[in-house]
């Protein structure tokens with residue numbers, strides 16, 4: 237479950253929908269201007285600290301901006317050892333992973349990474365990107381199709397190749413894969429059908445951007461990741 | 469056409485449905501206990517010998533258990549030079565193929581291999597697995613999806629990537645590819661639709677687990693593999 | 701928009717449907733006999749020269765026969781520096797691209813290449829084939845499926861893997877990808893649906909073999925490639 241990094245009110249409410257994990261987002265949910273990103277960082281840092289204190293058993297992650305963006309380095313100041321991990325969008329190579337590790341290490345951090353594969357290069361290099369400390373991966377259909385110059389459709393046929401490839405690479409790497417966001421907020425049946433597709437392809441869960449999606453996702457994916465892991 | 473390795477009666481009846489080839493199965497059709505596997509081996513060895521004698525023009529193969537299983541080595545005792553080949557499930561790498569060759573050679577055998585690609589690693593490494601003496605390949609959807617942690621659906625969308633990839637790799641290797649088993653035994657139309665999908669993707673034939681499926685498969689795939697080969 | 705290399709009348713009419721580019725075809729549109737190919741070459745050379753003179757702002761390309769065919773070397777005599785490029789079908793490797801470059805250079809030509817990926821090897825090696833001077837790529841579904849030994853269907857599911865893979869590799873190489881030909885000449889809706897699939901997958905345009913298809917393709921793909929490029 238994602239919440240915008242600049243909305244302390246929404247971040248505080250994140251536990252209400254009982255998600256498996258929450259992501260405080262400094263990337264897509266925050267306007268791409270230096271001022272907006274800077275403001276979000278200070279809000280997110282405090283809100284993350286409060287959330288970890290209020291919900292000690294909840295996995296709290298922060299999504300920073302992409303390594304190649306001008307915001308990445310400053311975003312790292314939001315990270316703390318109390319987080320369950322850092323979400324890095326648009327990872328494209330093993331080199332990118334090394335860059336993240338080095339940047340974390342320079343701040344004394346060793347957080348596990350949730351890798352976002354959502355560009356042509358990321359999907360093509362899916363196998364090599366999923367090296368430790370990458371501990372989870374998500375496939376981002378909207379950004380992938382934008383990068384390709386394609387068009388999103390409700391049936392997802394245009395991402396079946398990439399969505400399948402990422403799930404397969406994740407299995408080889410031994411990391412759980414999280415399925416695409418459903419951006420249309422109406423339509424429980426559409427969400428469920430989308431979730432069933434992802435589950436059939438081997439995804440372990442689904443990224444949610446609205447509290448109502450969490451229960452729907454649990455309905456389709458069933459067990460929590462923790463239970464799923466024990467069952468393996 | 470497959471028959472359980474522990475059922476001499478069914479093995480003897482295999483020629484009745486006029487399949488292109490038959491497989492005496494020591495793997496999935498036999499319970500995974502040392503006792504059941506041992507009992508199946510002695511039944512299968514005699515039944516294979518009788519079948520080769522009774523139907524000298526029929527291609528008779530034996531499916532052993534996977535290289536990584538505790539049954540593989542003992543299964544090799546069932547193989548004889550009279551067989552048309554050995555079916556090895558869950559092959560995952562060129563190293564696996566070498567291991568099979570070495571094990572066969574240590575018993576003075578040089579049988580061609582039908583490779584089962586039905587795990588994440590097998591599908592990912594499809595091209596490198598298909599080296600001589602691999603002479604045929606099959607894609608196993610049930611095991612593949614189990615390995616991925618996915619869910620099988622009637623439309624097969626969740627295996628379209630893997631099923632396409634295996635057919636493509638088989639063409640590059642110059643070996644015929646055999647399409648997925650249809651496990652639902654009711655529904656001729658469902659079988660035919662499944663077979664049409666496989667044929668469209670470039671598969672040369674289909675694995676059958678019920679005598680009634682053989683005629684349906686011939687109806688969709690038309691020519692026998694031998695005729696097909698001559699036409700190339 | 702394609703026209704047969706042996707039909708001066710059709711070549712002269714090519715600009716009428718206002719295509720983005722035209723291809724004078726010495727390959728599939730000309731019977732595969734030495735006599736027919738030789739006759740087409742002299743017709744095509746004159747017709748190309750006249751077309752370039754009559755429509756100086758139109759991109760005129762010539763499709764030669766495949767590198768491995770007995771016609772390739774002689775086809776090069778049709779090429780001139782005035783052409784916008786040479787279309788080379790059935791490219792399969794970086795070595796093939798080098799062979800084309802060398803052959804062009806031996807005639808003092810440095811034309812950009814439109815690469816046809818339409819065999820098993822071409823699709824598998826898609827990424828390595830798309831090196832300069834490859835400036836565009838097209839995916840050929842009919843030839844690909846023939847090479848695989850499969851069957852074409854109206855829904856294109858049997859080529860979704862290959863069509864997706866080529867679009868992805870093209871994005872990585874930074875070259876526009878052109879989508880499959882629709883061979884059924886009836887059915888505007890079928891053409892539009894096919895074009896929408898291609899556009900969703902990231903294709904920048906569509907190969908057309910009938911003048912009526914050009915307007916339909918523009919209707920679905922919208923901007924011309926030139927406009928598209930400026931927008932990036």
Ligand SMILES: [Mg+2]
Pocket residue numbers: 264325354376379
């Ligand atoms: Mg994004």
Ligand SMILES: [Mg+2]
Pocket residue numbers: 496557586608611
């Ligand atoms: Mg199995």
Ligand SMILES: [Mg+2]
Pocket residue numbers: 728789818840843
């Ligand atoms: Mg062709």
